[in-house]
Amino acid sequence: xxxxxxxxxxxxxxxxxxxxxxxxxxxxxxxxxxxxxxxxxxxxxxxxxxxxxxxxxxxxxxxxxxxxxxxxxxxxxxxxxxxxxxxxxxxxxxxxxxxxxxxxxxxxxxxxxxxxxxxxxxxxxxxxxxxxxxxxxxxxxxxxxxxxxxxxxxxxxxxxxxxxxxxxxxxxxxxxxxxxxxxxxxxxxxxxxxxxxxxxxxxxxxxxxxxxxxxxxxxxxxxxxxxxxxxxxxxxxxxxxxxxxxxxxxxxxxxxxxxxxxxxxxxxxxxxxxxxxxxxxxxxxxxxxxxxxxxxxxxxxxxxxxxxxxxxxxxxxxxxxxxxxxxxxxxxxxxxxxxxxxxxxxxxxxxxxxxxxxxxxx
Amino acid sequence: xxxxxxxxxxxxxxxxxxxxxxxxxxxxxxxxxxxxxxxxxxxxxxxxxxxxxxxxxxxxxxxxxxxxxxxxxxxxxxxxxxxxxxxxxxxxxxxxxxxxxxxxxxxxxxxxxxxxxxxxxxxxxxxxxxxxxxxxxxxxxxxxxxxxxxxxxxxxxxxxxxxxxxxxxxxxxxxxxxxxxxxxxxxxxxxxxxxxxxxxxxxxxxxxxxxxxxxxxxxxxxxxxxxxxxxxxxxxxxxxxxxxxxxxxxxxxxxxxxxxxxxxxxxxxxxxxxxxxxxxxxxxxxxxxxxxxxxxxxxxxxxxxxxxxxxxxxxxxxxxxxxxxxxxxxxxxxxxxxxxxxxxxxxxxxxxxxxxxxxxxx
DNA sequence: GTGAAAGCGCTAACAT
DNA sequence: ATGTTAGCGCTTTCAC
Numbered sequence: 110x111x112x113x114x115x116x117x118x119x120x121x122x123x124x125x126x127x128x129x130x131x132x133x134x135x136x137x138x139x140x141x142x143x144x145x146x147x148x149x150x151x152x153x154x155x156x157x158x159x160x161x162x163x164x165x166x167x168x169x170x171x172x173x174x175x176x177x178x179x180x181x182x183x184x185x186x187x188x189x190x191x192x193x194x195x196x197x198x199x200x201x202x203x204x205x206x207x208x209x210x211x212x213x214x215x216x217x218x219x220x221x222x223x224x225x226x227x228x229x230x231x232x233x234x235x236x237x238x239x240x241x242x243x244x245x246x247x248x249x250x251x252x253x254x255x256x257x258x259x260x261x262x263x264x265x266x267x268x269x270x271x272x273x274x275x276x277x278x279x280x281x282x283x284x285x286x287x288x289x290x291x292x293x294x295x296x297x298x299x300x301x302x303x304x305x306x307x308x309x310x311x312x313x314x315x316x317x318x319x320x321x322x323x324x325x326x327x328x329x330x331x332x333x334x335x336x337x338x339x340x341x342x343x344x345x346x347x348x349x350x351x352x353x354x355x356x357x358x359x360x361x362x363x364x365x366x367x368x369x370x371x372x373x374x375x376x377x378x379x380x381x382x383x384x385x386x387x388x389x390x391x392x393x394x395x396x397x398x399x400x401x402x403x404x405x406x407x408x409x410x411x412x413x414x415x416x417x418x419x420x421x422x423x424x425x426x427x428x429x430x431x432x433x434x435x436x437x438x439x440x441x442x443x444x445x446x447x448x449x450x451x452x453x454x455x456x457x458x459x460x461x462x463x464x465x466x467x468x469x470x471x
Numbered sequence: 472x473x474x475x476x477x478x479x480x481x482x483x484x485x486x487x488x489x490x491x492x493x494x495x496x497x498x499x500x501x502x503x504x505x506x507x508x509x510x511x512x513x514x515x516x517x518x519x520x521x522x523x524x525x526x527x528x529x530x531x532x533x534x535x536x537x538x539x540x541x542x543x544x545x546x547x548x549x550x551x552x553x554x555x556x557x558x559x560x561x562x563x564x565x566x567x568x569x570x571x572x573x574x575x576x577x578x579x580x581x582x583x584x585x586x587x588x589x590x591x592x593x594x595x596x597x598x599x600x601x602x603x604x605x606x607x608x609x610x611x612x613x614x615x616x617x618x619x620x621x622x623x624x625x626x627x628x629x630x631x632x633x634x635x636x637x638x639x640x641x642x643x644x645x646x647x648x649x650x651x652x653x654x655x656x657x658x659x660x661x662x663x664x665x666x667x668x669x670x671x672x673x674x675x676x677x678x679x680x681x682x683x684x685x686x687x688x689x690x691x692x693x694x695x696x697x698x699x700x701x702x703x704x705x706x707x708x709x710x711x712x713x714x715x716x717x718x719x720x721x722x723x724x725x726x727x728x729x730x731x732x733x734x735x736x737x738x739x740x741x742x743x744x745x746x747x748x749x750x751x752x753x754x755x756x757x758x759x760x761x762x763x764x765x766x767x768x769x770x771x772x773x774x775x776x777x778x779x780x781x782x783x784x785x786x787x788x789x790x791x792x793x794x795x796x797x798x799x800x801x802x803x804x805x806x807x808x809x810x811x812x813x814x815x816x817x818x819x820x821x822x823x824x825x826x827x828x829x830x831x832x833x
Numbered sequence: 834g835t836g837a838a839a840g841c842g843c844t845a846a847c848a849t
Numbered sequence: 850a851t852g853t854t855a856g857c858g859c860t861t862t863c864a865c
């Protein structure tokens with residue numbers, strides 16, 4: 110019974126069209142497609158020719174359906190416009206493509222609602238694995254994921270029971286604050302935004318606290334500020350208020366540790382807009398080491414997250430899970446952070462210095 | 472014949488499991504899933520309950536296979552780590568997700584080889600449409616795409632015969648150079664990297680030439696430099712050489728128009744590293760208006776590409792094509808660029824000024 | 834309103 | 850070495 114398609118143009122040729130053109134059965138075509146060993150050289154050639162002739166292109170959906178597994182991996186990211194994540198996403202995609210896996214990228218804007226929906230969509234597409242570059246930390250979501258048995262790796266955050274690869278954020282924050290303490294700062298603020306997930310937030314804050322406590326500095330709750338994340342890379346009202354609040358204290362901070370580079374750069378902008386000079390009047394340390402931080406015009410002292418290694422290990426873990434299945438104990442890589450000192454930090458201005466010379470940045 | 476799966480855990484429940492649990496046929500389940508009108512309220516409820524009970528999740532592959540169309544769209548991008556493209560990709564993904572479409576993102580690194588492979592992969596996955604945020608311009612690729620009849624939109628570049636949405640790059644370059652001319656510059660270099668596709672390259676160069684010609688300035692081929700793209704946002708040897716070459720001329724340029732912001736910022740870094748002061752010794756104009764360009768510490772004068780509008784129009788076009796099919800005449804949106812003047816441009820230092828005062832940036 | 838049946842394009846036994 | 854066959858999980862006529 111020959112079919113004729115008049116509507117909406119020719120339909121794509123299938124394996125059957127190839128079979129007819131090569132005068133073989135469709136399984137023979139399938140055999141050469143999957144290059145199974147038992148095909149006669151000349152038959153194979155006939156099939157190859159037929160494929161070229163009819164312009165055949167395999168249908169991944171059909172294949173994936175019958176094989177009950179896909180070669181697609183989902184990447185969930187909070188904000189693709191954040192350089193830290195887009196760089197990570199790029200590295201991950203590269204590695205996945207290198208082993209023949211396609212990538213579905215989902216942006217959540219950091220919203221639980223979106224996160225759930227996107228994950229649901231990935232599961233409906235039966236992705237072989239999911240890499241979460243950011244995670245709201247909602248346990249129900251994690252539970253659902255676990256039920257499906259899909260391979261899962263969470264990057265840049267620790268979640269008990271799941272494969273994780275993250276940097277030691279506590280140690281990183283400690284590094285940052287210790288650096289400031291060593292420069293002689295005593296009043297050090299911690300500024301954070303909800304762009305950073307709760308988990309990470311806690312770790313970084315705890316690193317901040319630990320460093321202060323070790324140095325015997327008194328903890329001052331007024332120096333810890335968490336805000337809605339400001340517009341990226343622009344000075345911002347909320348940030349201006351936050352900074353104003355800190356500086357209005359009777360004993361204002363001389364340095365700020367910001368929980369991420371985007372925020373740190375914004376702060377730098379805002380501070381200078383207010384007439385402060387960084388680092389003379391205010392030292393700033395960030396977290397992430399995004400590319401902008403390294404510009405000499407910006408020169409942000411910051412804690413480095415090793416992106417390449419993060420991506421490499423995360424994809425490595427994910428591929429293992431896809432191979433072996435999701436059973437077995439959770440694995441974790443904890444990467445050590447590093448501090449890179451640039452021009453945004455300097456010793457504090459002592460009272461008596463205030464009119465006189467300011468110490469230059471190291 | 473009941474099946475038992477002992478290996479690799481439980482398999483995911485199918486529509487049949489739901490049917491059994493609800494004591495209806497599978498087509499009834501399908502009917503409530505696609506909420507077809509003709510289902511009795513109580514039957515629907517029974518099915519809904521069964522779905523929840525067995526933890527059923529629709530299989531998008533099976534659905535897409537039988538419907539012979541997917542709800543997945545491919546986005547092809549050259550470099551996801553380039554803020555301009557990651558911002559665009561994010562906007563596009565948002566709009567697609569809003570209408571229920573999933574997004575497969577492919578990074579090509581600007582390589583034709585990769586571009587072809589990734590497009591092939593998208594086609595095998597039978598994506599409903601492809602949005603190219605960057606395109607090497609290879610006509611064979613375009614031809615293949617056209618043959619498949621897949622919905623296609625090319626953003627940020629004009630390709631005859633395909634739906635395009637791009638900004639008027641020629642006008643943009645003209646704007647940039649005219650601005651420099653009006654400031655009094657006479658020797659204006661054009662610096663470009665292969666990060667910019669050939670098409671765009673040509674347009675921008677032609678805008679540069681046109682502006683110069685209109686002003687009656689003599690064209691000097693030595694002022695036009697195209698280089699391999701340097702490491703993003705870091706000063707770079709190649710760039711140092713390129714700049715050195717320009718400044719070594721007997722009549723060196725006082726201003727540079729860079730074909731993209733990433734390059735412009737790199738140039739700024741390199742120039743200052745070499746002891747030049749921007750804009751006093753050298754004015755720089757970029758193209759794109761990526762977020763970093765707006766930082767007051769960077770303050771790059773640049774040509775704005777309206778990203779939001781680009782994404783909106785591109786996705787709009789793509790959705791139309793997915794609806795209507797790929798036949799019909801190609802459509803095109805040409806967006807007007809805008810110049811935003813910041814601190815990286817100023818009148819040139821005249822010989823007699825050289826030791827004395829320099830004019831500040833506007 | 835509901836069910837039976839015929840595929841979508843492919844793979845993977847199993848025959849031959 | 851090649852062909853036959855039975856699905857993968859779903860949609861979609863078409864009977865009842």
